[in-house]
Each structure stands twice: as structure tokens, then as C-alpha cells.
Amino acid sequence: GEYLGQTVQFIPHIPEEIKRRIEEASEGYEVILIEVGGTVGDYENIPFLFAIKGIEREIGKENVLYILITYLPVPRHIGEMKTKPTQQAIKMLQEMGIIPDIILCRGPTPLDDVRRHKIELYANIKREYVISAPDVDTLYEIPFNFEREQLGRKILNKLQMAPRKLPDWNEWEHLVNNLKHPEAEIHIAMVGKYIEIGTFKLKDTYISINEALEHSGAHQKVKVNIDWLDADKLTVEELQNYDGVIIPGGFGIRGFEGKLRAVKYVREHGIPFLGLCWGMQIAVVEYARHVLGWQEANSTEVDQTTRYPVVDFIPKQRKLLHEKGYGGTMRLGAYAAYLKPGTLIYSLYKESGRIDHDMRLPLPMERLGKPLNLPYVVERHRHRYEINPTFIKDLEHAGIVFSGVHETMDGVSLMEFMELPDHPFFVATQAHPEFHSRFMEPSPVFMGFVRKALERRLHHTS
Template sequence: MSGVGKGLTTASVGRILGEYGYRCTAVKIDPYINCDAGTMRPTEHGEVWVTDDGGEIDQDLGNYERFLGLDLPRHNNLTTGQIYHSVIERERRGEYLGQTVQPIPHITGEIQRRIQEAAKGFDVALIEIGGTVGDYENEPFLFAVKGLEREIGEEHFVYVLVTYLPIPRHVGEMKTKPTQQAIRLLGEQGILPDFIVCRAETSLDEVRKKKIMVNANVPMDHIISAPDLATVYDIPIRLEEEDLGAKMLAKMGFQPRREPDWTHWQNLLERSKTPSQVVRVAMVGKYVEIGDFQLTDSYISVNQSLLHAGVANDSKIEITWIDGRKFERDDMDLEALTDYDGIIVPGAFGEGGADGVLAAIRYARENGVPFLGLCYGMQLAVVEYARNVVGIKDASSEEFSDDSPNQVVSVQESQKQVLEDEQYGASMRLGAYAAVLKKDSRVLALYEESGRLGEDADRIRQLLEVPAESFRVGEIMQGHDQVVLERHRHRYEISPRFVELLEDQGLVFSGHHRRADGTRLMEFIELPDHPYFLATQAHPEFKSRMDNPAPMFSGFVKAALAHQQASGAPHVQAAAS
């Protein structure tokens, strides 16, 4: 079933097997015809995850990276669109030597090739097939996996069904019938699950376990209860309470390479649940509401990054998601922002809600409220500063206004032809890019304190050794420049012709990327006389981890705590007392 937690279960299994000493990778299969998630609506599909090498992928890859501690490449995501595109291109080049190209064996063969390619160099490859059992669109992938089992050997495969057991309110009883139907439909593909992970609001009882065992012919101890938990990081611990890791290793014929040690993970979990402080954050964005519902999955990595930063600062982060259009429609007064310790403007596209977001940014700047802008958030912070400090009243973004003479945010030169040709898919400035940080800047201090400069220096050396990826580094002076790597997803940039004027009026551009042709792209801004007013063209949320929070988020939470203390009584976390 879609949205039941397959991605988090996959990530958790990878973390568990890693604790037993096995090196795991994960592959996400999305059966939709889109080539990637890049052109899909965030309100419909959730956040678009960006990989170091520029892939635009389903948000499940973010869970994989956060749990496994890996930077996964774009080829770890397969879609129906990618598979058919690859096969059709190969046919056009004549590589099939006159064969009749068909779904079987050519489409299924390409699926198998991609899975095996992604699995190279790892002990275990976790393959998540998206969607719902019984969907027509995922049948080729199930068929391909079953064929791979025949080719490699069934002893190398373990099948896990993640299923949902509803508890209808008017009945008050957990129902197993949907799970029974899922098992039957999976069996039609020749696949019988070795393990069944049962998602539900509450724990699975023995009565329900026995009913599933009888209908599925799965051993009782291979039916795993996975109830709703306080945080996603509780999931591996909960699954290990039923010895899932040891059982899966036994099924694969593996022996544990080491004794699992969950001490560090559990310490982080404990800190996340028993903080002594509360920080209230207003997230002012665009992709928040659809009808009567709020869709916070649009910004799930920002949410997780705040959780990570909260753990580092002994704080619970309470996020209020505010659609910028509420300020435009007067559904909410700007003075409502006095209730918050900090304001974040995350990434977005297009003009809708921009005036409301600009008003929130101005409020943060003029009232000394900690502010963090991400991608679109940085662009609008520059527009707001140009209008209300520099005095360029018609300052705008080319994304919003084609005819404004003062577009302080403009389309990148490399993107102009792309837009003219209407080639929107996979064509933005995507993936990791290096930024040289300004000496004595707050941004530099944050990255120095976190230890990220050393980590990123190693990664930069790796990129320089791969000619096809070295462009991501740009022009740097190794051993002299202080450089960081962050992931990007944008078409627009701060217009170079306004940079000097903005700097003269007090805005500090504290980091830039220098292309091989000498062009400089502004990557970070800050206001030195403000308690914390920072923004970046990048998406640092994609590099944040539970035990290694993104520096700009950690600094933001620390500043929010200071603002809270300065403005009055702190918000006390009752659970910690």
C-alpha cells in the first residue's frame, strides 16, 4: 500500500543489517512513467530528494541516506519512464540487432541490469518496489525480480511484504483481510513473502498473528509488528525487539559479523525525546496546503534537519507550517510571528504567495528574529533587502516579473536556452556544488565548528578525480580556500549586476561558486549586525543526519534559543521535568 511506510522499513532494515556488519545499499523502484520526480507537484508527491550527482528522486532516498549514512547515486532510483526510455534509445541505436523489442525480455532485462549495477560493491541490496500490490504498473518490476531470483538463486533473496492493518473506528477491531488479499495478489506474481511487516496504529496481537500465519503460510516469528512510534528513528529498535536482523541473516544463510551496538543510536533517541527546552519555529512556505489538509511531506528534509539540530541543542522543535498566502489574504497578521523563536523560508518555485513570504522575511530582519532562508528563501531575502533597505522599490525576481528593470534575481545564463526550448525535466542546476566561504563570516564559523570543512575536502578530492564530475568543484585554490559542498536545485540566481550595490548597503555575500569561465554564483548571504540572518542558494537539509546535523540548522536553533531567552520566559519542555 502506498504511504504505509515501506521506505522507512527498508531504511531501517538496512540500518539493522549494518549493525551486524553488512554493507548495505538501497534501490527505490517507482512504477510511474515519469523519468524522475523532478517535474512532479510537491503537494501530490511530496519532497523531491536531490542526490550529489544531480538525481531528482522520491523522498524515500532521503530516508535511505539518513539511516544508512551513505550518499546514494541517482541510478539507485528506477522508474518505468527511465526503463522504457533506455530500451527505446538502445533500439534506435540498433543495439538489439533486429530483434523484436518486447516487455519480456527487454524491459524486464533492463530492470534486472539496473538492479545488479546498483548492488555492485555491497553485501546486501535492499530493493523497495513502490505502489500497491496488484497495481498493473508494478507488475514488470515484480516479474523482473522473480526472474533475477531464478537467475541468481533463491538462497540470495528474501521477500518482505509491508502491509497495513486498519482498525475501523466503528468496529474497534484490527482487520487482517487487506493483508490476506495482498498476500494472494503477490502470490499471483510467483512471490511468497518470507517476512510480513505489519503496520498499524497499535501493536499486532497474537490472535491477528495466527490468522495471518494460517493464511500466508509464513512462520509466526516472521510476522513482525510495526506500530506507530514516536519518531521514525525508533523503527529499527522496534524491529530489532523481534530479532528481525538475526532472522533475516539466518534466512540468507549469513552469520553476524559483529554484535550489534545500538548505544549511540539509543542515546540520540533518548535526547530527542527528553529535551529540556522547546523552540517554536514558523515555517513560511508555499507547498503546505491542499484543500483542507496540510502536506508537510513537501518539506520533510527541513523538518528532519530541525529535529537533528534540536537533538544537538537539547531542544524539542515545534514547527508551525504557514502558507505565505495567509499574510496576503489577511487570514493571519504578521504580529502572530511574535509567538515564534525563529522563521524559516524553505525552497519553492513561482510567484504565488511570494508577497506573504516577503512580509515574513522583513518582519524577521527588522525585529531581530533568527531567520534561515533556503534556495527560494535566499532569493526572496535578497529581493526584500533590495526593496526595503537599498531602496529599489520595484526589485523583483525574473521568475515573477519579466518586465521589471530591477531583477535582482535572474535566470542563470546556462538556463536561458533550456527555458526557451521548454526542456524542464532534469535540466536545473542539480546536485552538489562547491562554495568558497568568506573569511571571518558567520557561515564559515558554522562549518568550521561542525567539522564539515574536512569532510567536504575529502569529497572534493574525489570529485576532482572524476572528469565528468569535476565541474561541480569549479575554480578553487586547494589548500587556501575554505570550501564546502552542498546540494542544489534551482534555475535562478542572484543577479551579478546587483551584487556590488547590495554589498555596499550592508548585505554580506559570504560564499560563492566560481565556474571555470570565471562566473561567480552567490551561494550564501548574511547580515553581520543581525542576531542570525542567514540564507543559502543550496539545500543543506539534504546532508543533515541525526548524529551530524547541518551546520546552518544547528546554528539557527542555537540562535532561536538565544532569542527566546532575550525576549522573555523560555518554553519549558514538560516531559523533561
């Protein structure tokens, strides 16, 4: 093997591999941002901190900047901001040989001078590098706070780099103002299964989707309220109270039938619908069962003996599964989706400018697929199963429009987008467009969904 009979040890071999990967990822960049997650003192962080310290030794302290993000709680029964957890975090980092250059102080309120001075003394850094990071109404206000604290300038000073241009925050500020002062609001149901842990709801489970909705809301001056509904506990009639419904990605049988009932309800009642990844596969199964009449239609992920496997492995994936098990069988990352002109999906991407942008992106042939002489966009993926090409013609004849497709180099057609033309908004995609959504450049799919949800809200309240 790689170590040629050496004794493989926790140190140095694991930190050395971490360093190798960091160095590989940094090629071609002037600055690389490395996040060591978790909490200071976690056992699992030790090899990462050891590796970071090794990088500092190799490239010089002047080329490394340490930023500690800490939390200063205000216990309700005391009403006073406490610095003791921050002091302990600083102490434990110092024991690892790491001295923070900048400390970002999270907390429910701004950092006052008393606490700032205490942290300055304990960390032995200048007061100007103790940065207040209070809670804000929306995370998109955070850059304004850091600008007030001149954080960007301080980071550049520490790294001995000169600023190249001043950021223009006008458009960003306009969008934040839209979020804080919306002209309308909508209510969206997210029907999933990774919703609860104990007595708590996990709002961050589908955080990319949450943020994609907020991006679209900011551009349309709409407040997007999201309710997370457990598919196993869902009563479909309650969906009538929502302006739109999303079925997010997922795996496995749990919650499948509940999500399928939700799709059937919104399809039959004209409620705007967006299916993502697993959500598209469920939408196809539902359509096959209740429109084509194939009551046994299913995904082989749920039922391997189904008579109508409308969602299945493609032959290449099945071969990999046989050879490797589930490892390495996922379709991951960016792939081209060729769009059919005249469809809703095409119009959404066209008006956003994404088609022109994405067709200029460098993409390996494997991810570009067979050229289809059609415009295309690039979206990210994370799934194993596909809409079964065997049933595409039947599904299209019954009314589904597959508005985006990727054809592999060996000639297999993979469905990327689907829509129902006679529905106000029934769109699903095998991809994860939420991963490409940005505050300044929202996902076209989410923009269309929010727009139709708003139309439904205005129609019902007029």
C-alpha cells in the same frame, strides 16, 4: 534507435530497462535495497514486480529477500485489529509469483499473538518472520523495536550472511531520550505554499526540513514545534509569536509576495531566519527592494521584464533553456561551496567538523569548481535560477555578506550562502543542507538556527 526496428512492448522491454538500472546501481555493493512504492495491486507497480521476479530468476532465490510492509488498521467503531488487508496483499503478491520472506506489520498498537498466528498461516511463513511494527512517539525509536524483534539477524540469516559487528546504540538512545524528555521547546513557522490539500495539511511536503530540525533539537535537548503557514494567507504580524521562521524551497509565482513580506518582517524585527533555495532568492529580492530601494527588483522567474533582475538565469543556463526548454536546465546534486573565514556560516561548519570531512570527499572538477584557496563544504542543490552576479557588489555594499560561493569552471560566481551580520540570525543558502542532515550528524546550518531560536525563546520567557 536502440531497438533496431523491433516492436517495443510493455513486456519485456520496460522490465528489462528497470533491471538494467537496478544492476547498474548495485555495482560495488554486497546488498542493494530496492523499494517498490505504492500499494500491492497498483497497475503502475506491475512492470517493477515483473522486473524483480526476473532478477530472482537470474541470480537465484537464495540471493533475494522479499519484505512486505503492511498495515493492520484498528477501526475506531470496532476497536479490533483487522488482518484482512494484509491477507489480500499477500494473495495479490502470490499471484505475481512473489512470496514474502518477512512481513512488517504496521499498526497503531503492537501485534498480538492471535494476529501474528493468523498472518503466519495465511502467508505460510514462520511466526518469527512476522514482525510487529507499532506506532512510536518518534521514528527514531523504530530501530529499537527492530532490534527487539532481531530483524537484522533474521535478514542476514535469510541472505546467508554473517554479522560483522554488533551495533552500538548508546549515542542513538541518548538522542532519543533527549527527544522524549526535552529541557526546552521552540516554535518555528514554515512559510510555504505546498501546505494544504483539500481540508488536510501536508506535513510531509517539507519532511527533510522537519527531520533536520528534529535532528538539531535532539542534540540540544529542544522540542521543535513546527507550524506550516500558507504564504497566501499569512498575516505577517503573527510571525512575532514564533522563535524562528523558515522559507523553504519552491518554484513559481504563487506565494512569492507572501513569503517576501515574511522575510521583510523577520529581518526588521530580529526574528531568526533561515532561507533555503527559493528562500535565499526571495531574501535577496526583499533586500534589494527595501534596503537598496530598488522597488522593481525581482526574479525573472516571477517577472521577466524587471528592471533589476537580482535573481536570473546565468548565461550557460539560458543557453540550455533556449536549446532544450526547461528539461536539463536544473543545477542538481552536490557542489562545493567555498566559505569565507570569519563569517557565521564558516564558524558553524568549522565547529561541526564538516569542513575537514567534506574537503576529503572525491568530487569531479565540474562540481568542485575553480579552486579558490578557501575551505569548502559540499551541499546538494536543486534549482535553475541564481543570484545575478551583476548585482553582487551592490548587494554586498548594502550589507549582505555572501559567506559561501561556487565559481564555475568558466568563471561565473554563484552565491551559495548569505548572511546579515547585524541580525541575530539571518542566514540563507542556495543549497538544501537538510538533505545532508542525519540524526547522529545534524546539519550545521540547522544547528545554528535552532540554537538562536532557543535563545530568543529563553529571552522572551525570562
